[in-house]
Amino acid sequence: xxxxxxxxxxxxxxxxxxxxxxxxxxxxxxxxxxxxxxxxxxxxxxxxxxxxxxxxxxxxxxxxxxxxxxxxxxxxxxxxxxxxxxxxxxxxxxxxxxxxxxxxxxxxxxxxxxxxxxxxxxxxxxxxxxxxxxxxxxxxxxxxxxxxxxxxxxxxxxxxxxxxxxxxxxxxxxxxxxxxxxxxxxxxxxxxxxxxxxxxxxxxxxxxxxxxxxxxxxxxxxxxxxxxxxxxxxxxxxxxxxxxxxxxxxxxxxxxxxxxxxxxxxxxxxxxxxxxxxxxxxxxxxxxxxxxxxxxxxxxxxxxxxxxxxxxxxxxxxxxxxxxxxxxxxxxxxxxxxxxxxxxxxxxxxxxxxxxxxxxxxxxxxxxxxxxxxxxxxxxxxxxxxxxxxxxxxxxxxxxxxxxxxxxxxxxxxxxxxxxxxxxxxxxxxxxxxxxxxxxxx
Amino acid sequence: xxxxxxxxxxxxxxxxxxxxxxxxxxxxxxxxxxxxxxxxxxxxxxxxxxxxxxxxxxxxxxxxxxxxxxxxxxxxxxxxxxxxxxxxxxxxxxxxxxxxxxxxxxxxxxxxxxxxxxxxxxxxxxxxxxxxxxxxxxxxxxxxxxxxxxxxxxxxxxxxxxxxxxxxxxxxxxxxxxxxxxxxxxxxxxxxxxxxxxxxxxxxxxxxxxxxxxxxxxxxxxxxxxxxxxxxxxxxxxxxxxxxxxxxxxxxxxxxxxxxxxxxxxxxxxxxxxxxxxxxxxxxxxxxxxxxxxxxxxxxxxxxxxxxxxxxxxxxxxxxxxxxxxxxxxxxxxxxxxxxxxxxxxxxxxxxxxxxxxxxxxxxxxxxxxxxxxxxxxxxxxxxxxxxxxxxxxxxxxxxxxxxxxxxxxxxxxxxxxxxxxxxxxxxxxxxxxxxxxxxxx
Numbered sequence: 001x002x003x004x005x006x007x008x009x010x011x012x013x014x015x016x017x018x019x020x021x022x023x024x025x026x027x028x029x030x031x032x033x034x035x036x037x038x039x040x041x042x043x044x045x046x047x048x049x050x051x052x053x054x055x056x057x058x059x060x061x062x063x064x065x066x067x068x069x070x071x072x073x074x075x076x077x078x079x080x081x082x083x084x085x086x087x088x089x090x091x092x093x094x095x096x097x098x099x100x101x102x103x104x105x106x107x108x109x110x111x112x113x114x115x116x117x118x119x120x121x122x123x124x125x126x127x128x129x130x131x132x133x134x135x136x137x138x139x140x141x142x143x144x145x146x147x148x149x150x151x152x153x154x155x156x157x158x159x160x161x162x163x164x165x166x167x168x169x170x171x172x173x174x175x176x177x178x179x180x181x182x183x184x185x186x187x188x189x190x191x192x193x194x195x196x197x198x199x200x201x202x203x204x205x206x207x208x209x210x211x212x213x214x215x216x217x218x219x220x221x222x223x224x225x226x227x228x229x230x231x232x233x234x235x236x237x238x239x240x241x242x243x244x245x246x247x248x249x250x251x252x253x254x255x256x257x258x259x260x261x262x263x264x265x266x267x268x269x270x271x272x273x274x275x276x277x278x279x280x281x282x283x284x285x286x287x288x289x290x291x292x293x294x295x296x297x298x299x300x301x302x303x304x305x306x307x308x309x310x311x312x313x314x315x316x317x318x319x320x321x322x323x324x325x326x327x328x329x330x331x332x333x334x335x336x337x338x339x340x341x342x343x344x345x346x347x348x349x350x351x352x353x354x355x356x357x358x359x360x361x362x363x364x365x366x367x368x369x370x371x372x373x374x375x376x377x378x379x380x381x382x383x384x385x386x387x388x389x390x391x392x393x394x395x396x397x398x399x400x401x402x403x404x405x406x407x408x409x410x411x412x413x414x415x416x417x418x419x420x421x422x423x424x425x426x427x428x429x430x431x432x433x434x435x436x437x438x439x440x441x442x
Numbered sequence: 443x444x445x446x447x448x449x450x451x452x453x454x455x456x457x458x459x460x461x462x463x464x465x466x467x468x469x470x471x472x473x474x475x476x477x478x479x480x481x482x483x484x485x486x487x488x489x490x491x492x493x494x495x496x497x498x499x500x501x502x503x504x505x506x507x508x509x510x511x512x513x514x515x516x517x518x519x520x521x522x523x524x525x526x527x528x529x530x531x532x533x534x535x536x537x538x539x540x541x542x543x544x545x546x547x548x549x550x551x552x553x554x555x556x557x558x559x560x561x562x563x564x565x566x567x568x569x570x571x572x573x574x575x576x577x578x579x580x581x582x583x584x585x586x587x588x589x590x591x592x593x594x595x596x597x598x599x600x601x602x603x604x605x606x607x608x609x610x611x612x613x614x615x616x617x618x619x620x621x622x623x624x625x626x627x628x629x630x631x632x633x634x635x636x637x638x639x640x641x642x643x644x645x646x647x648x649x650x651x652x653x654x655x656x657x658x659x660x661x662x663x664x665x666x667x668x669x670x671x672x673x674x675x676x677x678x679x680x681x682x683x684x685x686x687x688x689x690x691x692x693x694x695x696x697x698x699x700x701x702x703x704x705x706x707x708x709x710x711x712x713x714x715x716x717x718x719x720x721x722x723x724x725x726x727x728x729x730x731x732x733x734x735x736x737x738x739x740x741x742x743x744x745x746x747x748x749x750x751x752x753x754x755x756x757x758x759x760x761x762x763x764x765x766x767x768x769x770x771x772x773x774x775x776x777x778x779x780x781x782x783x784x785x786x787x788x789x790x791x792x793x794x795x796x797x798x799x800x801x802x803x804x805x806x807x808x809x810x811x812x813x814x815x816x817x818x819x820x821x822x823x824x825x826x827x828x829x830x831x832x833x834x835x836x837x838x839x840x841x842x843x844x845x846x847x848x849x850x851x852x853x854x855x856x857x858x859x860x861x862x863x864x865x866x867x868x869x870x871x872x873x874x875x876x877x878x879x880x881x882x883x884x
Binding site: 296299300301302303304307328329330331332333334335336337338341 | 743770776779780
C-alpha cells in the first residue's frame, strides 16, 4: 500500500517560493511541516538518520527575517531540503550508513551544502544511505533499509534511498544525493520522482565521503525535472541554452544493455512516443568496455577507501557490503591501469553515441522496485539478478561523465518506472526541455 | 680487463662538431669509425642489436652535403648516435630485447628520433636493452647481456646497457636511452660515463615502448655532463638559466636510502668535497612512500603492457623477467589507486626535499658493477641484493619526476662510480654548472 501523501506532495519549488514571497506561508511553517512529516512518514520509510529540528528552525527563522528585509536569496530561499548522510553537514552526525562512523560529527559543510546554505535552503536532516553508498538497493545500512513510498515493503533503491523516499513521500520538496553508478537516478525512478546527475565534475564532491572518485557525482532529487533544474541552477552553473529548437531524441532499446522487464520498456517507450524518437543503436563492444571499466575502476577505488577498515574491523561492515569489498579487493592492479586508460578513451568517445540525436532516451531501471532484501526477482519466468539490473542502465553514464536525468514515466503493477534522458555535457537545456514535453502514463 | 679505447673515447661533441665545421673530418669518416668500432668493440660488449651501415652512411653523406652547402643543423650535425632498441627507428628492427618482438620493424620514428634527425645526427644502430627494459642489470635480453667496457665479465647495468657500453667504449660519442627507475643513470654510472634523465614529460616518450608510463623518461648518455647538455638542448628545451650563482649543494648520505658499499659513498663524497656541500637529510617516511609508490605503480603499469603476452606466450619471456611479471601481476588494484594518489601528492611535495639547497648530491649506484648474472654481491661480509641496490638511489627521482644527472666520480676496485646530481624542474642549469665544477678522483 502506498503511504499517504506528505505536505510537499504535488507542490513545486517554484510554487513554494512564490507562496513564501507572497506571504502565504513562512519558512518556519514549511520547516515545521517538513519536520513533522519526517517524524511520521519519514519514520515509516526510515528515510532519515538524523532530523535537525533546532538547526532547521533556526535557519528558517533567519530565512523569514531575510525575506522580510527584502533580502531573498533566490528560488531555494526558506525551503526545506534533506541531505544524504554521505555528505557532511557541520555539526550533524554523518554516519555514511555505517557502524564505522557511528558518532562521527564533521565540523565543516560539504561544498554542495555550502551552496545550499548560500541559496537560503533549510536543511532539515540527513537521509539514509546504503552503507558507504556501496549498493543500489538501499537496504544495507547501519540504520536499516529505506523504504519505498509506493510500497514500504519494497526497496527505495539506493544508495540515495532516504533522499528519494523523503521526496517521494512529500516530506521535503528537494533532497541532495550522490550518484556513482545510478545512486540518484535509481531510487528516484523506483520512488516515482525525478533525479538529476550532472556532468562529471560540475558539482564539487568536496565533503562527500568517496565511493569511487572517478565516478562520484553530486545530484538532486525532486518531484519533477523542472524542480531538479531549479535546484541545479542554485548548486551549479547551467550552461546557457542553445537555439530553442526541440531536441532530436533517440530511443535506446534497453534490451541491448540488459534483459529486464519488457513491460517497463513499453511504458517508458510510450512516454516518449509523442516526441517522435528515432532509434539510437549503441555499439555493443563500446558499451561492454564501459561496463567492464565501471566495475574495475569502482572496485579498486572503493577498496582503496576502505582497506584499513577491512583489515582492522571487518565485522563493523554489513555482511553483504563486506563480501562485495572482499571480492573487489581481488581485482589486480594491472586491470585497474587498463580500466583507467579505457575510461579516458571512452570519455573522449562518448560524443559518438549521439550521432544524429541530442538526447538519448531509455528506462532508468529495467525492473520495478523489488521487495526489500531480495536479490533475485522473477520476470517472465526468468530469474533476474537485482543488483546488476538496477545498475545496468544508469552506470554507463557515470563512466562517460554524461548528464543524465530520470523523470516519472508511468507505472507497472502500480509501481513507478522512470524515463532516463542522457545528453552531452553542455546540452543540459535539451534534457530539461525534453522532460517538459513528456506526458507520463499515469 | 678494460677493453681498448674506441674512436670517440675522450672526444667531446663540441670538439667533433668543430672538427666537422673546420673540415678536419667528414661525417662519413666519423660514421665509418663508429661503424667499424660497433663491429669490433661493440661486438665484444654485445652493445648493438642492429647496426645500420647503409642508413648511417646515407645520412652521413647528406650531412656532409648540407655542411658543404652551409646548411649546418647545429651541434649534433653529422655526429654518430646510437639508439636504444626500445625506441622506434623507422625501417630498423625494434626488438625491445625480447623474442616477442623478433622481426618487428616499425615504420615510423619515435619523437626523440625525429628530433635527432632534425638535428642532423647520424643513427648508426640500435643498442641492447634489458628485455622490455624491465630490469636494471642489462643481462636479460633476447640478444644476450650487454657488457661493461671496464670489465666485460661484469654487467653494464641496465636497462639502457648497450647505450652505456657503446658510449663507454668510445664506439659513439652519444646514445639515447630510457630511464624508468634509473635505466639511463645506472648503466652510465657503472660504465664510467655521464647520463641525464630530464624532468618527467619534458622529452616525449612517443614511439618508446612503454615500461611504466608514469615513470618512463627519455634520456641521454655521453662522455661528460657537458655533452649530455649539448644533446639535451637539441632534443628538448632547456629552461633559461637563472642568475649565475653557484648552486648550493646538499649531500645526501646514501646509507639512509640503501645499505651499500661505503667505499662508493666515500669516493663520491670526495668528488663533491670542493663544492663545500651541506648535509641534506631526506625525510624517512617520505622516501619510504616514494619507494612503495615506485614498486606498486611500476608493477601494475608493466603488467598492463604485457598481460596478453603473459597469457598467450609466456615461454617467450626470459625466465627472470617472466617471474617478475608474474609477481607484479599479483599487486591488487586498490594498492594501485593508493599509489597513484601518493604519486600525485609526492610530486607536489618534492620541492621540500631541497630546503636550503639547489642541488642534491649522492651516488648514482651504491655498489660497483657486479659480474653478469649475479643477483647477490658481498659487501663488507654482507650479502647485498643486486637489483634493489642498483635501483635504490635512482628510482626515487623517477617517482618525483625530478631532473637527475650522473657523472663519473672516480673508481672503486678499478670500477667506475657515479655522482648523481638532482634538482627541481627548471633548475637544470644548476645541475650542469655543478657537474662542471666536479673533479673526479681518477
